[in-house]
Amino acid sequence: MIAVVLVLINLTTVILLSSIEDGxxxxxxxxxxxxxxxxxxxxxxxxxxxxxxxxQGLPIPITVNLPxxxxxxxxxxxxxCSEAPIDKVSAxxxxxxxxxxxxxxxxxxxxxxxxxxxxxxxxxxxxxxQIRVVQNLWLIEDQYGVRAxxxxx
Amino acid sequence: xxxxxxxxxIPSKPLSRKRVFQKPIxxxxxxxxxxxxxxxxxxxxxxxxxxxxxxxxxxxxxxxANSAYSEDSELQEWLTLWQQSAPSGTRTGQxxxxxxxxxxxxxxxxxWWVEASDVSPEExxxxxx
Numbered sequence: 001m002i003a004v005v006l007v008l009i010n011l012t013t014v015i016l017l018s019s020i021e022d023g024x025x026x027x028x029x030x031x032x033x034x035x036x037x038x039x040x041x042x043x044x045x046x047x048x049x050x051x052x053x054x055x056q057g058l059p060i061p062i063t064v065n066l067p068x069x070x071x072x073x074x075x076x077x078x079x080x081c082s083e084a085p086i087d088k089v090s091a092x093x094x095x096x097x098x099x100x101x102x103x104x105x106x107x108x109x110x111x112x113x114x115x116x117x118x119x120x121x122x123x124x125x126x127x128x129x130q131i132r133v134v135q136n137l138w139l140i141e142d143q144y145g146v147r148a149x150x151x152x153x
Numbered sequence: 154x155x156x157x158x159x160x161x162x163i164p165s166k167p168l169s170r171k172r173v174f175q176k177p178i179x180x181x182x183x184x185x186x187x188x189x190x191x192x193x194x195x196x197x198x199x200x201x202x203x204x205x206x207x208x209x210x211x212x213x214x215x216x217x218a219n220s221a222y223s224e225d226s227e228l229q230e231w232l233t234l235w236q237q238s239a240p241s242g243t244r245t246g247q248x249x250x251x252x253x254x255x256x257x258x259x260x261x262x263x264x265w266w267v268e269a270s271d272v273s274p275e276e277x278x279x280x281x282x
Contacts, residue, residue: 002189009196016207023211030218034225038276041232045278052262052281068274 032129038070039133043124046072047135050120051149054139060120073123076139081117084138085150114143119152221272224250228267228276239263239282 046064053060064072118139125132136152185193227248235244235256244256253268262281269275 002192005189005192005196012200016204020207023214027214027218030222034221037225037229038274041229041276041278045280048262048279048281052260052279055261055281067269067277 032131035126035129035131036133038068039124039126039131042066042070042072043122043133043135046074046122046124047137050074050122050137054147054149057145057147070124070126073125074120075123076118076120079117079119081115081140083119084117084140085152116141217272220250220270224248224252224270224273228273232265232280235265236263236280236282239280 045066049064050060060074060076062074064074066072120137120139122135122137123132124134138150138152140148140150227250231248231254240256241258243258246254248254248267250270252270252273255266257264262279264279265277267273267276
């Protein structure tokens with residue numbers, strides 16, 4: 001009889017622990033979903049802020065702090081314009097219109113334009129949930145201060 | 154012999170002179186001993202309230218998770234909707250869960266803010282049309 005009681009205790013414990021484990025796993029997954037959505041919003045926000053700064057010719061900060069401990073790292077490095085896919089993708093210009101950056105180059109047939117290009121990565125990390133969202137941007141500026149940008153892959 | 158009862162003498166009363174022959178009482182099968190009963194009682198006493206407590210907690214646990222999901226989806230829907238029109242000036246409002254929100258325009262850049270609740274943290278961001 002004591003053996004039956006012990007087996008019952010064992011079974012009950014196993015079922016209880018298993019359901020607790022399932023519950024915690026589901027909870028963790030749901031939290032992961034929410035954190036991922038917040039990470040994307042943080043990355044989007046930092047991108048918009050950086051583009052606004054770039055549009056106005058103001059310095060882009062290295063970090064953007066958002067509430068609830070979210071920190072976004074913005075890394076900008078100067079690149080050769082041949083690296084940027086400017087002849088393939090539509091770029092946003094600081095004038096608010098959308099045109100290809102390549103057209104902008106071609107429009108200035110009369111005098112060759114000098115371009116300066118940057119690659120910017122926007123990095124959001126949440127190590128406790130193993131979340132990392134990275135967005136890439138190409139920033140282009142000619143010698144007249146006309147600025148354009150496009151989303152990288 | 155099979156089927157035959159083995160009668161034995163059981164004195165009914167110690168002082169009686171009468172001799173009574175009775176069937177022997179068979180030993181009880183499958184019963185619980187006192188320690189077993191006590192152990193079962195202890196297990197039931199401990200595990201029943203624990204199970205009820207766990208159930209009650211898990212219910213509130215999932216209610217919080219559901220609230221967090223619905224608050225997040227409401228925030229995302231709100232963001233998507235106002236970003237389509239991107240109104241200028243300052244606007245304030247309240248979500249169905251009671252969280253306050255605010256949108257401010259700083260030149261072309263729009264900044265947004267959403268208050269924290271019991272299940273969702275405070276959020277802030279920007280939008281450039």
